[in-house]
Amino acid sequence: MNQSAPPPYRRIAAVIRARVDAGELAPGDRVPSTRRITQEWGVAMATATKALVALRQEGVVRVVPGVGTVVAEPADRAGTPEAAPYMPAGAEPEGTPRGRRPREADGALTRERIVRAGIGVADAEGLRALSMRRVAAVFGVSSMALYRHVAGKDELVMLMADAAFAEVRTPDPAPADWRDRMEAGARLQWALYRRHPWLAPYLSISRPQPMGRAMALIEWTMARVEGVDPVTLLHMAVTLLNHVRATAAGFEDDLEAEQHTGMDRDQWMAAMEPAYERILRSGAYPMYAKMDGVEGDAVTLDSLFEFGLARLLDGMSMVVEGRSPGRIP
CATH class of the missing domain: 1.10.10.10 (Winged helix-like DNA-binding domain superfamily/Winged helix DNA-binding domain)
Incomplete structure (x- = not known):
C-alpha cells in the first residue's frame, strides 16, 4: 500500500x-x-x-x-483572516501523527478566533451541530480551553450573530426615499441570512436578543419613514424583519436536509414527484392541479421573499401616506 x-x-x-x-x-x-x-x-x-x-x-x-x-x-x-480553519467532525489536520491531536497554545486562542470557528461550524453543519466541544475540535483542544474566553454556548452563539451582522455594509449614499430604504435594508438582511443559514432561525421576535449591530441595521432601514407614531413605526420594522427572517429560516432547513438525505432540493423534489402525482389525481386539490405543466420552480424561497416584500411595502405605503390607521390596537 x-x-x-x-x-x-x-x-x-x-x-x-x-x-x-x-x-x-x-x-x-x-x-x-x-x-x-x-x-x-x-x-x-x-x-x-x-x-x-x-x-x-x-x-x-x-x-x-x-x-x-x-x-x-x-x-x-x-x-477569512484570523479564523481557525473549519474541519469536519472527526477530521484531523494533515500531518497529524496517528493517535495524537494538535493542541492550540493557550495564547493563540482568542475570543475572536473562537467566534469565527463557531461561525464556520454553523455555516457548514447548521446550528444544531454547534457545541463547545465541536468548536474545540477545530483547534484540537479540550472544550475547557474555550471557557476561558467564552462563558458557554449561549454566549458564543450571541457573539457569532453579532459578528455576522458586523459584515453588513450599508450603501453610501443611502436611498433617500423611505420605501427604497426599507427595501434596501430587507435585501441586506436577506443576503446576510443566505451567507449564514443558521442566523435567521436563531433570531427571536418574541424574545429579541440585545445585539447592537442588528439593531443598528433596523435603525438604518427605518430612518426615512416619517409621519407615523413610534409604536406603529416599530410594528412596521418588526413586521419587515419577521418576513425576511421567517422566509430565510428555510435556508438552514435546506442545508440540514441535504446533509441528512444526501439529496439537494431538485433531487428531493424529483423523488417526491410520484407521491404528489398520486395526491393530485384524487381531484381534491384544484389549486395545486392548475400548476401542472408550469415550467421550473413556481415557488422558491427567493420568490416568496420578493413577493412578500413587495406586498408588505405596498401595504405600508398606505400607513405612511395616511390612508390607513396603521397599527391595530
Whole structure:
C-alpha cells in the first residue's frame, strides 16, 4: 500500500478543483452533489461530504441554500483572516501523527478566533451541530480551553450573530426615499441570512436578543419613514424583519436536509414527484392541479421573499401616506 497516496476525499477534491481551474466549472456553477460524487467515484457518503468540505475550506466552493454547492467567485477565495480553519467532525489536520491531536497554545486562542470557528461550524453543519466541544475540535483542544474566553454556548452563539451582522455594509449614499430604504435594508438582511443559514432561525421576535449591530441595521432601514407614531413605526420594522427572517429560516432547513438525505432540493423534489402525482389525481386539490405543466420552480424561497416584500411595502405605503390607521390596537 502506498502510504504517501492522498486519501480518497482529497483526490476527489483535487479533480473538482482542476475542473474549476480549467474553466469547466465557472463561478456560480453547481459542483457535483454528495450523491453524484458517491455514484461517480464509488465512495461512501461521508467521503463525498469530506471532499466538499475540503473545497469549502479552500474557498473553491460555497454553499447557497436552496441551490446547492457552487463555485465561489475568485474574490471569495482568499479565506477569512484570523479564523481557525473549519474541519469536519472527526477530521484531523494533515500531518497529524496517528493517535495524537494538535493542541492550540493557550495564547493563540482568542475570543475572536473562537467566534469565527463557531461561525464556520454553523455555516457548514447548521446550528444544531454547534457545541463547545465541536468548536474545540477545530483547534484540537479540550472544550475547557474555550471557557476561558467564552462563558458557554449561549454566549458564543450571541457573539457569532453579532459578528455576522458586523459584515453588513450599508450603501453610501443611502436611498433617500423611505420605501427604497426599507427595501434596501430587507435585501441586506436577506443576503446576510443566505451567507449564514443558521442566523435567521436563531433570531427571536418574541424574545429579541440585545445585539447592537442588528439593531443598528433596523435603525438604518427605518430612518426615512416619517409621519407615523413610534409604536406603529416599530410594528412596521418588526413586521419587515419577521418576513425576511421567517422566509430565510428555510435556508438552514435546506442545508440540514441535504446533509441528512444526501439529496439537494431538485433531487428531493424529483423523488417526491410520484407521491404528489398520486395526491393530485384524487381531484381534491384544484389549486395545486392548475400548476401542472408550469415550467421550473413556481415557488422558491427567493420568490416568496420578493413577493412578500413587495406586498408588505405596498401595504405600508398606505400607513405612511395616511390612508390607513396603521397599527391595530
